[in-house]
Amino acid sequence: MRSPFVRCVPCLFVLGLLLSPIATGSAFADNEPRFDPPPRLAITAAELAKRKNSPEFPALRKEAVAQGDALLKNPITLPTGSGDWTFYYACPDHGVDLQAKNLDEHVCPICKKVYTTERIKAAYRTRLHDRANIAAMELGWAYAYTGDDRYAREAQRILLKFADDYPGYPPRHDRWGRTGIFAHLGGRRYAQSLDEAVGVINLCKGYDLTRTSKVWTDAQREHVEKDLFRPIADTLLFANLGINNHQTWFNAGLMCIASVLGDKALVEKVLTMKGGFRYQVEKSMGDNGFWYEGSMAYHNYALQAMLDIIDAGRRMGIPLHEDPRIKAMILAPLRYAYPNGTFPAINDSDSGHISSFNGSFEWAWKLYGDPRFARAIAQGNEARLKELLGSDAKGGPAIDTTSANLPDAGLIALRRGSGPNATCVMVDYGEHGGGHGHFDKLNIVVYANGREWLLDPGRLTYSHKEYKTWVKETAAHNTVTLGGETQSKTTGKALWFQPQDQYAACATQTDLAYPGSVLTRYLLLADNILIDVYDVAADKPTQIDWVAHAISEKLQPVENLGPGMTASPGERNGYQHLTEGKSWTVTKPTQWDFVSATPDKAKLRMWIAGPSQETLFTCKGIGHYINMLVPCLVRRVQGQQAQFVAVYDLSGRGDYVTSVEVPPGDGLQVKVGTTGGAWSVAFTKTGVKCTPPTK
Template sequence: MSTALRSDRLAQRLKEEIDKLQQAGSLSIPQEPGGWWHQYVCPHHHTELAFDEKQVDASEFACPHGCIIEGEAYRGAWLVFKHQSLARVALQAAAVYAALGEASYAQLSKKLLVEYAEQFPLYPVHPEAQSWMLKGRAFHQALTEAIWSTTLIRAYLLLRDKGVVFDAKEQAAIDVFLGLLAESMEEYRHILIHERNNAENNYTAWLNASLSCVYAARGEQAALEALIEGQGGFKHHLSIGVKPDQFEFEGSTYYHVFVLRAYLIAAEMAQRFGIDLYAASGADGQSMRGMLEALAELADDQGALPALHDGPLSRAPYAREIAEIAEQGLAIYGIAGLAPVLREAYRQLGAAGGEQLEALLYGANDRAQVPAAARASRLWPDAGFVIGRVPGNPLSFLADFGEHGGSHGHYDKLHLTLMHPAQTLTPDFGMVPYGSPMRKSWFAETASHNTVSLDGLSQAPHEGRCVRYETAGDGKSVYAWLESTGAYEGSTMNRHLLLTGEWLLDWFQVELADEARSIEWWMHPAVQPFTGSLEERDEVYTLRIQEKDGSASVVAEQKLPIIGELVPDDGQMQLSYVLGDDSAVYHAALVESGDEVLAVHTPGDSVDPSQPLTAVLHRRSDRQADFIHVYRAGSRAELTRISAQEIEVSIPGQAGSAVRIQLTQDKGLIFI
């Protein structure tokens, strides 16, 4: 299909979407400012509430499970979605006009722009914003306002590019809007960069993006150049807000995408003055290309991005953001590995053919047909992530040992994500909207991740380290040795991950300096584990939520039902999991005297926490514990304990498959 034909087809689809909204009478801007979107979450099920862009107004808000929620906080959050939706319609109508030349869509875009410009001075600096927020006018947060403003100004610029003229009254309203917006964005940049000394904040990237749009709209090249070069500006933020290995400093995939999107908008504005930021780099080589390549490497085999630290597991607005940056990564940089990421984003949006605004604005003609090369193992030493991949083995792994991540971090050091082409088996389940109390009572806590906790308490905020990472010269294995000594006082945790062409070995060793404690190894499969035997248990697991300021005082407890005990056969637990296309993954573990292996009902993923999942909890009360587990796709592998530091991995019925592995103090796991 030619580029022109594809563009026309996309524009027609987008035109039909706009027509349906016009027919519903829903394209009138609210006179009220928006609140904080994170409060748009059911207080009972902790799922995000439904939003229908065809609604003109709303005072009742529906949960997917049938709850009807009322209240000012929910209405304020609904208004955020409504304002953002209308800004998107303004840009979409401008794009339809640019593609098809139908004047009515230019007039619609222009109408929305002028109405918002006239209303903006009437919105107060938000009196209901929370104390920690930088306050906006049209929203509680200046951050939300910055994002919203870039959509409106890009619509304005696109109309101007296509020869649309604004009369004197209309232009005067837009000039006032741009002036007020610039004043607040410049003020908040000063607060973040100079008063709070927090220039690396993801806020800063969006304040920069908003101001870049203002300066482009007003033709202020000198102001834009100063913004690019100055403290907290584009280049400085790229140097301090992104690690040298190209990952956003908080270690969150969501905020990585979030900041990258702001960078790309700033680069689009700079290009209008002949300034090329697409090739710009930070002090340690950070670049937008590098950030995009990191996402291509991190994605699972289906193209889904992992929900590392804070961020949604999946969410339609997030999928649109992913599509926006992936389209640009393919069109501008030709990064073939983004093709599956883009396809997955459009799949989540129900638009497998890419019939979205992002495709029209940014897409290259063959964007999703570019064949991606096979991906190898990868270590991000600064961000603290490692991925293991071996040719011929459908299993791969992702582990997290890096910095805590500040306010967006989780207590999850040495977390393991196990992936398969059919489905990621043990994902990080993401984060609910921040208005839900489950943000702190479950999703950030250690027990909700695939790592080790002690006594039901979460780890302290800390950073682990990668002691050893190596891939065999022939590509037949990859080994990562990760260590944590800061999770609990007097604890040393070592996770050894060895991936071969046949299986993945996970040897997690914990040593405590003082008294025995309950050492708890967690695994959270996304599907129900199958087992041949399950002994019922009438007890609960107690998750203890404590203050994270160094105090051990317990402020809350959560009870998780223990379904039963997974009884091992001759000291070896055997489980299996059926994934999306009927693929099977088999899981075996050595179970010693004194160990318990339990099935525990936990909240579901962050999309719908009310749908419980079944976790595997392997625990031991002692000063030392070895949790030795092995995974294999297609058929099972077996473990045999030879000695305290030596095991054998074998595949039943496969002659010559037995491999002996020793855990040594200096080299970690070695083949013997």
């Protein structure tokens, strides 16, 4: 739950500091680590020889030489002293990065104010440290591809400088000014161990690639190993964050250090300790391979470190990639994405795209040879797919087209069709998602007509106050609130999941989002329709609100209901962001159109029924950006129980569904007339009885 850009709660980890790593038997089974002559971390001698004979090599070499030459021509400035948090390098008034006049004077490009404080100078040194790490690796590749000792000598300059300086950096400190055991996230060269870990990976690779050059003496090699890499390992072993993604990076840094030092015991520790590689594979994800934080942004962040660990390991002869959860972790984005490749912004995430995983897909394609990865890389480009899979390659969507229950992600994804007509509905029922979770049990997102309709706003940015006052609140989601309150943090459950030929259906439930009250949501997705029955049994009479936010220009009733009253659905728990409110009280089923702003003026028509009387509000909430207003429908019932029926016409034109009937007495039955025939659906706690149209 702690990312580099999130301030976190320190006290959670104090206990972690006191726990020493626990070794649980041999890490290696049949594969003891092997330390071949270098290079053996960034690449092996055999891989390097193969690469030099590959058709891509001239281009790779040219690029590496260009980078190496630039670093020889303008050698980078090596900082003397440790760094502070990189985000401190900004003008407090304008929030923009400063520009360095020299090491001591830093100018805001907007107000031209010159900053000379120690904290800003230290944050600037962090930038220089970061550049040096990357330079060491780039010089390493230039040397590996050319054998030109000038590149090795410049990489050596960087490594020796840090080896000279590391023992003299201040003891453990963090960006809040704490030191020693209180700086549990802190570092020495940097103000956080996360930066130490990310940085040392590149330094290790630069060393691995150049240390066989004749520019290195044995004494210099020993200096770098003993005075730089070993103390960084100690820094990274100081605190243990368990399943957390920072720990994944610590593990990656430690594994790279173990490789260059040829330290078998350290390899074993990284693989077996609490929070180590195997522990995280067991506890930070499940068999679906979804990282526990429930967000593709954090999934990707943890995956990058995992791949560094695995590469270091397999080059020591330990086939860490053979754990099926690793492959599942790289397939996960394809199971989580909408049909167009974007991700729903569930929990603290953004509407990213599967292409942000391209590097991992390439990596997995080389290692596993599974055509799903080739399709993910090609993303519909037939020529590229033939390049990868051969001339008789069949295309096909990279994104999963089958419905799936994904308990690690806490989601069920209902899917129909492929190509431009594909539809996808996800219901978020499971794991809260640690500190990055939202109070959104039984929230749904809906994709149809080539776009996202019902959305989760995601995280906006952490610096907006709406991060706390809107995005996490239940009212910002497409689910139910009771008493106008936000839900409690909890894990719900899937009652059943039935993927069939003509439809896919599921039921999900929570009895702890509002302790004592049971919320159950039944969904059935078929071609062009989504049937949604939300059953509420509250522990006492209260205000029951059913909420739907859809990306569109406007929300309007299909029938003329009159002008409505100006009314706000609430003042707190996120409701304060629901503006332009109007309300109607209705005693019969109604139909509503979310009308898209796109030139096609596509419609998401919603037929709503169920309660004998409900108060309806239209209003506008906040979407994926702070200025993105999104129309919202709130259905309100006062009482102890309610069954909200909604049938979504997914044709994009609003003309597919022709009638919706809820037989009296039991809201769990729905009859839907469509231009393709009549559907009769009865949901129960154990499944669905469904009569699709006969053809």
